[in-house]
Amino acid sequence: MKVLTYLTGIYIALVLSPIAQSGGASSAPGTQGRSLQGAHLVGFIDGRLTVNARDVSLRELLTEIARKSGFTLVLLSPLQDKMTVEFKQLPLRNAFERILRHRNFAVEYDTSAGASSRVAGLWVFQNGEQNGPAQTIVFTKPEADRSQAATAVDNSVVQAVFVSPNPEDREDAVETLGQSGQTDQIDNLSLALTDVxxxxxxxxxxxxxxxxxxxxxxxxxxxxxxxxxALREGAVDALGKIGGDTAMQVLAAALQDNDEFVRETATEVLSQIKSQSN
Structure with a gap:
């Protein structure tokens, strides 16, 4: 059941879930091994959300989505349960229904800017139990808006990374993002690391x-x-090119890789980085 309540400048959509079923959203086939356990990759472009999350807490995932999208998040539930979910280019409302399909939640829309409403807030309630004290997390402006003036990458290029059915087009788009040299494209490139x-x-x-x-x-x-x-070895080489303390910390995991060549390359690269820093 959905109830819409209109207020001055905003309207709120209240979504009551059906009786909760066991289990949560699951990842799409073929993604195992390409997203880190406990990792969440979130992209927000032109009002559409892309998520590749594996074994992360619902609270952590929603907080990251709010940070990227710029809406206020109000939690009336601890949301410590873990979930795995993957989707691309969904409107926020559809994304919420996918992630919160077994929970009651409300979405606030800001219509003051004109015909196109923007998600201004998300409330998540605890199903079947008394709600605890509200925990409010406020993000006043999407990250994408803050960097928009500085970016020279056309949005169509970014969208091609996620929605083009042609892998060559996606590859070309990824290369363009890299050539831009802009750090605000790192989140998009992180998602491309999980491409099929x-x-x-x-x-x-x-x-x-x-x-x-x-x-x-x-x-x-x-x-x-x-x-x-081969791609893991390529990542080791890439970390060697970047260098620095953070690269060395990330490389430590490659020393335990089950492939001999990856381990050998990681050892060599770490040695090179250390010698350059001395």
Whole structure:
């Protein structure tokens, strides 16, 4: 059942879930091994949300979505249960229904700007139990808006990374993001590291190496969990190109890789980084 209540400048959609069923959202086939356990990758472009999350708390995931999208998050439930979910380019309302399909929640829309309403708030209630004290997390402006003036990458290029059915187009788009050299594209490239096509994932590794910096090094941790040993070795080389303390911390995981060549490359790269820092 859905109830719409209109207020001045906003309206609230209250969504009451059916009786909760066991289990949560699950990842799409073929993603195991390409997203880190406990990792969540979130992209928000032109009002549409892309998520690749594995074994993360619902609270952590919603907080990250609110941070990227710029709405107020009000939690009346601890939301400590873990979930795995993956989808691409969904409107926020549809994304909420996918993530919160067994929970009651309300969405606030801001219509004061005109015909196109923007999600201004999300309330999540605890099903079947008394709600606890509200915990409010406020994000006043989407990250995408804050960096919009500085970016020179056309949105159509970014969208191609996620929605093009042609892997060559996705690969070209990823390469363009890397050539931009802009750190605000790292989240998008992180999502490309989970693409079903190995060439696209390989291009994302190279693109992150081209952008460089600690944030890119952290993103490459996803590639160290890739099912393809050659791509894991490529991620090790990319971390060597970036260098620095963060890259060395991420590389430590590759020393335990089950592939001998990956381990050897990681040892060599770590040695090179250490010698350069001395």
């Amino acid at each position: 096509n190995a060439d696209v994932r390989d291009a994302a590794i190279d693109a992150l190496a081209d952008i460089g910096g600690d944030e890119a090094a952290q993103a490459l941790a996803v590639a160290l969990g890739d099912e393809n040993a």
